[in-house]
Amino acid sequence: MPSKKYEVIIGIEVHAQLATLSKMFCRCAVEADAPPNTKVCPVCLGLPGILPQTNKAAVELGIRAAQALGCKVKPESRWARKHYFSPDLPKGYQITQYEYPLATGGELELPGLGKKVRIRRLHLEEDAGKLTHTSRETLVDFNRCGIPLAEIVSEPDVRSPEEADAYLKELRQILRTVKASDAEMERGRFRCEPNISVRPLGQKELGVRSEIKNLNSFKAVREGIERAVADQIKWLEEGKEIVQTTYLWDEHKRELKPMRQKETAADYRYFPEPDLPPLILDIEWVDKIEKQLPELPAKKRSRLLEEGLTEQDIRILSAEPDWESYYLELLEKGMSVKEASTWLLNETRGILSARGEQITQFKVPVAQMASLITLLRGGKLSRPAAKELLAAMADSGKDAEVLIKEMDLGTVSDEGTLEETAKKVIAENPDVCEKYRKGKTNVIGFLLGQCMKELRGKADPESVRKFLKRFLD
Ligand SMILES: [Zn+2]
Known part of the structure; x- marks a missing residue:
């Protein structure tokens, strides 16, 4: 990667599925393999008259993840509605945390690279459903609607695809260690969204960002970032204006497909979730969770x-x-x-x-x-x-x-056989034994080798050595 003239700045968002048995705001089971649209209820389908209730287990797992990342867990956080239209979002909005996240200000050390990446925030939210596109139609499965997620946002401290790789592997390992998430990437339970910008070395202000959505493997992250960097450098060299864009990574063609030009926060019309009280945590409970971290x-x-x-x-x-x-x-x-x-x-x-x-x-x-x-x-x-x-x-x-x-790999441990072998080798090598007795004790290695040969390597050398010494001394 040409890095002499340009600096690459990368921030990473990760959506990790929290390992609960039921969903974030209702009692529906979290079952990945259930037939489509069988694990749903009026709450996660967003039918009229519903009242969501927060799943305490999801909050606990979120706290555990935050503490493991060195974040400060807030005694009070709040829920918000994030509006957007998508066929897999039956309510027309997602319940998330916006201005008041669960935790802020952590850091993660990249193993072997001696560098730390700061964590800006960790907040809780619910997942959307899943769309399956076939050649003729698009199918929707609402089972995933309302499954609890932790969104973990880094500061733009990552400088290369290698660092991004190290950051994500370590983050995944931490989440798995504290059992906050199984973080299985191929099942979409650890989804990575890097945002990448490139600026000429020495320039203060940041370049325009390219975001890549929902990358589900370390390889895709690495290749997607490499592509985005190469594209941006090319545009900069051509003097082209770069527009902030969200992309999908096409793994087969190995190219970035523009999905949309980035919305701003205003496009999502965030407002406080009226059906859920603020999340107020018992400090003793939070401390207890921290003490139990592995x-x-x-x-x-x-x-x-x-x-x-x-x-x-x-x-x-x-x-x-x-x-x-x-x-x-x-x-x-x-x-x-x-x-x-x-x-x-x-x-x-x-x-x-x-x-x-x-x-x-x-x-x-x-x-x-x-x-x-x-x-x-x-x-x-x-x-x-x-x-x-x-x-x-x-x-x-x-x-x-x-x-x-x-x-027939076992060793000969029968003492009689070992004793006999040692005696035999000593008898066959009088000159070597003479040297040993005159003080050149390291020749025992030769005798030991002869014994092991006799025993076809199938003996414990230390036991043989013991017999040799006994007869020589
Ligand atoms: Zn439900």
């Missing part, structure tokens, strides 16, 4: 660094949430940072990349990986055998214990 990703990472994880491993894990959750589950099962790094980030990564597979396709469950490591640790498996075993497990999906028998 360890957040940034803190977890610095702890793992102290426990011996390398910066590079941290970067891999924070860039790839699926690897990170597998890794953390291994630690929860009692594996050390070093063991988890060796067997997951080295061995497993190697196996999967050779097979062209993702960690989500890995056939070895965490518990099985943990038993492999435990067997190795206990000397019941040699290191080369453990590697062979892992490859076979990834291949077949069979349990470690089963494969060890099938492949």
